[in-house]
Amino acid sequence: MKVKKYYQESKDELAKVIFPTKDQIRIAFISVVIVVSVVTLFLALVDLFFHTTLSSIVS
Incomplete structure (x- = not known):
């Protein structure tokens, strides 16, 4: 009966x-x-910014 009630x-x-x-x-x-x-585009732009900034500092 429990199974029937559960069903x-x-x-x-x-x-x-x-x-x-x-x-x-x-x-x-x-x-x-x-x-x-939109989030992907934002993260790509942030990544590009940091990449260029750090590349100019290191070089």
Whole structure:
């Protein structure tokens, strides 16, 4: 009986879950790509700045 009760409670909880729509997934994906691109660009610029600065100091 415990297994049956567990299965029924799990089914009831799963019915309460609200899954995202395709549009919400698409918007979230685009947002993540944009944020990752911006952070990557920023880190590349910081790396370039430090590389040129340290290269001029060492040389």
